[in-house]
Structures are given as structure tokens and as C-alpha cells.
Amino acid sequence: MALPRVSIQSADFDAGQEMARLREADHRVGAVCSFVGTVRAAGKPGESEVLDMELEHYPGMTEKAIEAMVDEAHRRFDIFAARVVHRVGLLRPGEQIVLVAVTSAHRGQSFQACEFLMDYLKTQAPFWKKERTAQGERWVDARVSDDAALARWGIAAGNAG
Numbered sequence: 135m136a137l138p139r140v141s142i143q144s145a146d147f148d149a150g151q152e153m154a155r156l157r158e159a160d161h162r163v164g165a166v167c168s169f170v171g172t173v174r175a176a177g178k179p180g181e182s183e184v185l186d187m188e189l190e191h192y193p194g195m196t197e198k199a200i201e202a203m204v205d206e207a208h209r210r211f212d213i214f215a216a217r218v219v220h221r222v223g224l225l226r227p228g229e230q231i232v233l234v235a236v237t238s239a240h241r242g243q244s245f246q247a248c249e250f251l252m253d254y255l256k257t258q259a260p261f262w263k264k265e266r267t268a269q270g271e272r273w274v275d276a277r278v279s280d281d282a283a284l285a286r287w288g289i290a291a292g293n294a295g
Contacts, residue, residue: 139216140200142191144223149233152217156237160214167244168235169252175227182267187274189222189231190262196220203254210287211247213238218251220261253283257291 137159141147153166175183204216219233234251238244256276263274281291 137215137217139204139218140197141219142193142196142222143219144221146221146230147219147233152219152233153235156215156217156235160237162239163214163237164239165241165244166235166237167241167248168233169248170230171232173225173227173229173231182269184227184265184267186224186226186266188224188264191222192260196260199258199260200255203251203258206254207236207247207251210250211238211243213243213247216247216251218255220259222261250287253280253287256280257284
């Protein structure tokens with residue numbers, strides 16, 4: 135049975151178990167690179183501490199958009215597999231929010247594809263994030279630095295205002 139490439143879920147994930155599944159599914163794998171993002175308590179400089187974050191998505195649309203990102207990673211890099219797990223719902227600082235794991239024969243392609251997918255996710259994945267602080271709630275906008283990270287892959291974003 136093929137492993138899912140994309141999962142959107144409220145439950146936490148086990149990054150080690152996800153990477154083990156990728157390795158065990160293909161014995162050509164010589165490298166597994168991963169990134170785990172966590173919810174930060176600190177906001178932008180000058181902003182108050184984040185008490186929690188709520189992520190929303192549009193079921194079906196978000197998975198389809200991320201599947202297209204994984205397809206693009208396969209076109210650009212010599213990789214065997216990629217796995218993206220993104221959580222939604224109410225999350226608190228320190229909790230895991232996203233996993234990107236990529237396999238290939240050698241580390242270079244895995245590192246690049248993992249970074250590419252994370253840059254792509256930060257700017258193009260259709261999630262809506264709202265942070266709650268002691269001063270109230272605020273929607274999280276895309277950052278200029280996220281657009282710049284994606285631009286180095288030759289993709290213009292322009293999400294940050």
C-alpha cells in the first residue's frame with residue numbers, strides 16, 4: 135500500500151515514525167531529510183506573546199494544493215518520496231505544526247527538496263492562521279521574508295503586504 139503524501143489533521147504526529155515509514159517503503163533511499171515546525175510563543179518584534187494559534191483550512195482544496203507542491207518537488211529534484219503532515223485546529227506554543235520529509239539516494243537532493251517544499255508551503259498553502267494573545271486575536275499574514283525565500287526557487291509570491 136502506498137504511503138499518503140499529504141495529511142491534514144488535528145492530531146499530533148510522530149516525525150520519527152513518519153520518516154521510518156518512508157525509509158522502509160523504498161530500499162533505494164540513502165537520505166531522509168526532514169523539517170518539523172512548531173508554534174512559537176514569540177510573535178514579530180514588538181508584538182505580544184502568543185497564547186495559542188488556530189489554523190483553518192478548506193478540506194479538499196488544501197490537500198490538492200499541497201499535492202501539487204509535492205508534484206513540483208518531484209519535477210525539480212531527484213527524489214524518491216515526499217511526505218507533508220500539517221496540523222489544523224487549536225495549537226499551543228511548543229506543539230508541532232508541520233512535518234516535511236523527503237527521501238532520495240543522496241543528501242543534496244533531499245535537503246533542497248525539503249527546503250523548497252517548506253518555502254512553498256509557507257507562502258502558497260491555503261491555511262488561515264489566527265494567533266491569540268493577551269491583547270486579543272490577530273490573523274497571521276505572509277511575511278516578506280517568506281516571499282523572498284520562495285523567490286530564490288524562481289517563484290514569485292507577493293503574499294506579504
